[in-house]
Amino acid sequence: MSSTSEDMEKKLTFRRYKEDDQDWKQWQDKIFDADHSHLCPEYVLSSPPCQASCPAGEDIRGYLNIARGIEKPPAGVTWQEYAFRRITEANPFPSVMGRVCPAPCESGCNRNQVEDFVGINSVEHFVGDWALTNKMAYVNKAEPTGKKIAVLGGGPAGLACAYQLALKGHSITIFDEHELLGGMMRYGIPGFRTPREVLDGEIQRILDLGVQTRMKTRVGSDIAMAQLEQEYDAIFMAMGAQSGRPLPVPGAEAPNCVTAMAFLRAFNDGRLQYVGKRVVVIGGGDTSIDVATVARRLGKITHDTETERPEHIIAGNVAHDVAEASVREGAEVVLVSRASIDKMHANKHEIEQALAEGIDILGGVMPIAVILGADGRATALRVAEFDMVKGESVIREGTERDLPADLVVSAIGQAVDFTGLEEFNNNKGLIKPDSHYRFPGKKHIFVGGDVIKPHLLTTAIGHASIAAEGIHAFLDGHEELDKRPKVDAHRFDLLRKLVEKGMKIEEYNHQQMHGSDTSAFAVHNFEDRSAKYVIPSTELFLGHFLFAERHKRETITLNAEQALGNFEERLAALNEPQVVAEAKRCMSCGLCFECDNCVVYCPQAAVFKVKRDKSTLGRYVDTDYSKCIGCHICADVCPTGYIQMGMGE
Incomplete structure (x- = not known):
């Protein structure tokens, strides 16, 4: 049927585009444009949820990558010692915590989206026991500062803070009302869960740093707090909450x-x-x-x-x-x-x-x-x-x-027993510090552990680590402390790895220049978001990970008759092959674990392996931007979410 002139004069009732609309393309063009973009891959370090869930702030991904062989130790150092050093940057009690910590890190593990969490506690347990068996000691390279700190309480918070401060060169004295150190680790948890030889061994390593003790001495009754304030440059209050x-x-x-x-x-x-x-x-x-x-x-x-x-x-x-x-x-x-x-x-x-x-x-x-x-x-x-x-x-x-x-x-x-220390009671039987665990109004006094709020042993250790940094900064002349990071944990340090590899980091002259990718003052195409960003499972390529059953520690289960009079430890450690296999289940969320997917699948051969003498963990691959078309395939196939598209925004 043909249209009449009258029909032609009628206004359209539907229009795909409006007047002066110039931004349009055919759907075919949209498909053809899908293989490239203005964005380029960048290597983004994020925090894994295990570390963000750990109250002690351990570099969990770090020591799992060491155990699995991804992060290589320096020459002459075994992987077990290297993993021990990495754990104890945050927590001086790996053997104890590997046994008794309820492991919130495992609840946060992204591997739960595949089949089951990584047995983080099992690895820590093995490494801690290995260190005791092989008589690992802490190495203190700090020069003495001449500063004296009093630590009130010899439990997990007090001991951990003393450990961190001793490594910074300070002189530490622990005051404790008990006969022996350990606090709740000794007087709260029974020996069949925390073997005393294990606890004693991990405490002795701290004392060997030169930490002094005054046992059977209660601050507030045996010695006045005012006296400590006169005699010491700073005080850490970690008396615990040992009154029921x-x-x-x-x-x-x-x-x-x-x-x-x-x-x-x-x-x-x-x-x-x-x-x-x-x-x-x-x-x-x-x-x-x-x-x-x-x-x-x-x-x-x-x-x-x-x-x-x-x-x-x-x-x-x-x-x-x-x-x-x-x-x-x-x-x-x-x-x-x-x-x-x-x-x-x-x-x-x-x-x-x-x-x-x-x-x-x-x-x-x-x-x-x-x-x-x-x-x-x-x-x-x-x-x-x-x-x-x-x-x-x-x-x-x-x-x-x-x-x-x-x-x-x-x-x-x-x-908490506040006898003689009533001024610190917040009227609710606890102490309320600021975000640095500093007592308000007293810049030289910090607190940690159950005196803030009764919680996990690892929580107390985390308090101690943060407080020790605050005490050290205060003694160094910084009365006002910097804001704590959102993800307050020990984390991977790419610059440390480069220096450990023997690569020289040059000073930046702060001049604008081209070719920064070949300059020794810059880490090309790298961004560290780990202090503020926790990578979720949705940003990982989960299809890369095959089903791998968790290696579980053997637990001795007793019946009613067998339990009577049985004070033997019930939890057995994994052996070394099991520990390595368990560590290999870690998905290294937020950090490259050298799977080669990006190199293999890049259609432009733009992603390449860094030369061996310049390569280290976190700098295993790089991108040639003269070849990259922004197709984002490398980001799609990256199992860990380490590669993300950006730099064009």
């Missing part, structure tokens, strides 16, 4: 109602050799599991005297007769938690072990009273189910029940 919180219910004043801290200290001191027939523990965290498993191992004896009841031992009045303890029998241990078993804060593995050992875990209930006998001692703990209504716990009527108990242990939290 009693149950806030009627009847909790009974003599056989004790705190978890008192219970564990009596056990770790060797004074507590057995408990009553029935022990009830209230908690839900790792400490409550430690109390329950210790009680299960100690068991009961058939006959005990009035003076040797567990509460008297825990109070420090007497000590149990070791010979009598040899006739012990199993104790009935019940762990009560407000949270359901699947939502308890304790390590899931430890919960499974406790259940296997015959410990009864009762979740979803709250204690409401301690039932007392005629003699004033606790005979049971009354619990009930509850609902949360507008933030308040409301008991469900008719759900009350009594749990028979000869000993009730409260593991509901810890508290």
